[in-house]
Amino acid sequence: xxxxxxxxxxxxxxxxxxxxxxxxxxxxxxxxxxxxxxxxxxxxxxxxxxxxxxxxxxxxxxxxxxxxxxxxxxxxxxxxxxxxxxxxxxxxxxxxxxxxxxxxxxxxxxxxxxxxxxxxxxxxxxxxxxxxxxxxxxxxxxxxxxxxxxxxxxxxxxxxxxxxxxxxxxxxxxxxxxxxxxxxxxxxxxxxxxxxxxxxxxxxx
Numbered sequence: 001x002x003x004x005x006x007x008x009x010x011x012x013x014x015x016x017x018x019x020x021x022x023x024x025x026x027x028x029x030x031x032x033x034x035x036x037x038x039x040x041x042x043x044x045x046x047x048x049x050x051x052x053x054x055x056x057x058x059x060x061x062x063x064x065x066x067x068x069x070x071x072x073x074x075x076x077x078x079x080x081x082x083x084x085x086x087x088x089x090x091x092x093x094x095x096x097x098x099x100x101x102x103x104x105x106x107x108x109x110x111x112x113x114x115x116x117x118x119x120x121x122x123x124x125x126x127x128x129x130x131x132x133x134x135x136x137x138x139x140x141x142x143x144x145x146x147x148x149x150x151x152x153x154x155x156x157x158x159x160x161x162x163x164x165x166x167x168x169x170x171x172x173x174x175x176x177x178x179x180x181x182x183x184x185x186x187x188x189x190x191x192x193x194x195x196x197x198x199x200x201x202x203x204x205x
Contacts, residue, residue, distance in 0.1 A: 011126040017108055017134035020127045021141075024102050024163060033102040041087060042122035043101055045079040046115045049154055056095045097157075105162055109142035132177065140165055140173040 014020050014036075027033035049065055050072040056062075057070035061081055065071045072095060073081040082089045088098075106112040107127045116122055129135045145162035153161065 011124050014104060014107060014125045014127055016131070017127040017129050017138045018131070020104055021108060021137055021163075024104050024108070027102060028100065028163060031096075032099045035102055035104060038123055040121050040123045041083060042116055042119040043098075043103060044083040044088060045121065046113070046119055047080075047097075047101070048074070048078070050080070050095055050097050051154075051157075052095055052097075059093075060090070060095065102163075105141065105145065108138055109145040109162065110138060111142065111145075136170065136174045136177050137165070139177060140169050143173065144169060 015023075024033070027035075051065070052060060052062055052070045052072060054070075061073040062070045063073055075081055075083070080088075082094075088094055103112075103116070104125075104127075106116070107125050110126070112122075112124065117124070127134070127138065129138050141162050144164075144166065145158060148158040148161055
């Protein structure tokens with residue numbers, strides 16, 4: 001899956017990384033994310049495999065994925081079958097995956113899937129990372145999210161799993177952040193190596 005790094009210039013701010021994380025985890029604990037969508041319906045159009053429980057499959061139109069799991073049916077144009085002109089047509093009875101899906105994890109990880117970024121409905125946002133705690137948390141979630149995607153975890157599940165911050169990863173990120181603060185040339189070298197790998201160049205910023 002192609003990912004795009006978020007640019008601060010064009011984005012609204014949802015709050016600090018730690019504040020947003022607490023809000024996201026509250027929704028995770030309560031079983032329902034409270035995302036300020038502001039009319040955005042990009043997830044209804046870009047998530048291609050919304051997995052259903054047995055109970056959900058009995059009451060919702062679905063197809064079977066390549067893995068043999070029931071997934072919500074799509075319209076001919078690829079968007080969710082239940083996406084209506086004014087939003088979700090089954091909002092109060094939407095599947096668990098939809099209830100738990102929280103796109104704010106992309107802001108916490110400072111990147112989003114290319115398909116989501118290109119959707120005209122998507123309203124990107126970012127979190128502020130002014131404190132050391134904010135930066136360590138965002139780095140940890142970003143690392144875990146990329147690991148999940150690299151392992152082939154579906155994007156409808158990866159955001160939820162990435163939020164379960166592993167204490168060891170948190171410690172590693174904190175140590176790395178300290179190292180980068182003391183030796184900023186490491187970060188510059190890493191950026192240059194990434195650019196070379198992608199066949200691009202850095203501009204020194």
